[in-house]
Amino acid sequence: MASVINGTEAAAAVIEKVKSSAQALEAEAGVVTGLAVVIVGTDPASQAYVGSKSKMAKDCGFKSVQHSLPEETTQQELLALVAQLNADTSIHGILVQLPLPKHLDSEPVIQSILPEKDVDGLHVVNAGKLATGDIDTGLISCTPAGALILVRNVRGEDLSGLSAVVIGRSNLFGKPMGQLLLSRNATVTMAHSRTKDLAKVCAGADILVAAVGRPEMVKGDWVKPGATVIDVGINRVAAPEKGEGKHKLVGDCDFASCEPVAGAITPVPKGVGPMTIAMLMANTVIAAYRKAGKTAPKF
Numbered sequence: 040m041a042s043v044i045n046g047t048e049a050a051a052a053v054i055e056k057v058k059s060s061a062q063a064l065e066a067e068a069g070v071v072t073g074l075a076v077v078i079v080g081t082d083p084a085s086q087a088y089v090g091s092k093s094k095m096a097k098d099c100g101f102k103s104v105q106h107s108l109p110e111e112t113t114q115q116e117l118l119a120l121v122a123q124l125n126a127d128t129s130i131h132g133i134l135v136q137l138p139l140p141k142h143l144d145s146e147p148v149i150q151s152i153l154p155e156k157d158v159d160g161l162h163v164v165n166a167g168k169l170a171t172g173d174i175d176t177g178l179i180s181c182t183p184a185g186a187l188i189l190v191r192n193v194r195g196e197d198l199s200g201l202s203a204v205v206i207g208r209s210n211l212f213g214k215p216m217g218q219l220l221l222s223r224n225a226t227v228t229m230a231h232s233r234t235k236d237l238a239k240v241c242a243g244a245d246i247l248v249a250a251v252g253r254p255e256m257v258k259g260d261w262v263k264p265g266a267t268v269i270d271v272g273i274n275r276v277a278a279p280e281k282g283e284g285k286h287k288l289v290g291d292c293d294f295a296s297c298e299p300v301a302g303a304i305t306p307v308p309k310g311v312g313p314m315t316i317a318m319l320m321a322n323t324v325i326a327a328y329r330k331a332g333k334t335a336p337k338f
């Protein structure tokens with residue numbers, strides 16, 4: 040039986056440190072940490088995430104601004120908003136919620152954010168720093184940064200001798216996760232949709248991280264006994280057992296079959312999800328410290 044990793048509790052510890060850091064920065068330098076979240080369109084799931092990010096920012100004592108733009112926003116209008124936020128000295132972090140509506144091209148928008156305000160870690164400068172092994176001076180994508188803290192809580196600071204498999208190779212999660220695990224000396228395999236015999240690849244993993252977007256794809260017989268399983272997937276599926284038209288969240292791992300085999304496993308919800316929001320706050324306060332010329336807290 041695995042121990043179930045409590046993401047809510049781990050996130051609360053991060054948030055406590057963010058709050059005290061933000062307070063200290065305000066007391067010492069008169070700087071209020073500022074976060075701007077930009078959302079385009081009306082996707083209900085995105086609206087919910089953005090709402091909880093703005094609320095958490097306020098709880099941390101930040102200045103929090105939310106820009107909700109209509110579905111028909113043009114590329115030019117979105118770029119103009121980012122330029123305005125880049126120039127705004129009261130804003131230290133900018134997050135543009137993805138995915139954007141189909142008529143918009145997300146890449147130029149992301150690359151137009153100043154790297155020092157790119158709290159999603161998606162700017163090439165930040166992605167490049169992580170890829171070249173600089174984990175200290177850039178900003179790292181929130182979900183992998185949070186997932187790594189959960190891994191460290193179970194396995195310790197140094198992952199030498201452990202094999203890690205990451206399923207998924209997105210810029211937002213899979214690639215930075217692989218690089219973070221590598222930076223801690225794990226032996227990393229990046230798996231994806233073209234990987235042959237995925238079950239066998241996974242069976243060698245001491246640390247198995249799934250970020251695929253396929254509900255309950257990873258089964259218990261893919262899991263090495265005692266492995267640390269980090270389930271990043273957030274899938275909203277029908278839950279007729281809860282009543283007609285009801286939904287529930289499930290991960291990319293089949294919890295019922297994985298949990299008896301794993302040594303430790305994250306649940307969905309209350310696993311990686313809360314860490315993502317906590318690390319967004321952490322990145323924002325880090326950005327504010329750097330802007331003020333002060334040594335940023337480490338998480």
Ligand SMILES: NC(=O)C1=CN([C@@H]2O[C@H](COP(=O)(O)OP(=O)(O)OC[C@H]3O[C@@H](n4cnc5c(N)ncnc54)[C@H](OP(=O)(O)O)[C@@H]3O)[C@@H](O)[C@H]2O)C=CC1
Pocket residue numbers: 182206207208209210211212213230231232233234237250251252253271272273274311312315
């Ligand atoms: N908890 C949180 O805070 C967050 C959760 N998520 C969740 O994580 C999941 C992944 O997100 P994201 O990385 O953005 O997704 P993407 O859709 O960008 O990437 C999915 C990856 O999974 C791979 N893949 C797809 N099908 C298979 C398969 N059958 N076997 C092996 N690999 C496969 C793809 O491979 P290929 O490259 O070959 O196409 C791709 O690399 C989603 O469920 C998302 O909701 C995301 C961000 C934050």
Ligand SMILES: Nc1nc(=O)c2c([nH]1)NC[C@@H]1CN(c3ccc(C(=O)N[C@@H](CCC(=O)O)C(=O)O)cc3)C=[N+]21
Pocket residue numbers: 087088134135136137138159181182273288307308309310311312313315316
């Ligand atoms: N630019 C950008 N950066 C992101 O980091 C980003 C994004 N776009 N687009 C969407 C994904 C998804 N994402 C989540 C954040 C928190 C939870 C979260 O807190 N989940 C709760 C449950 C929430 C619920 O009940 O609905 C949990 O897992 O316990 C989930 C998913 C960030 N994303």
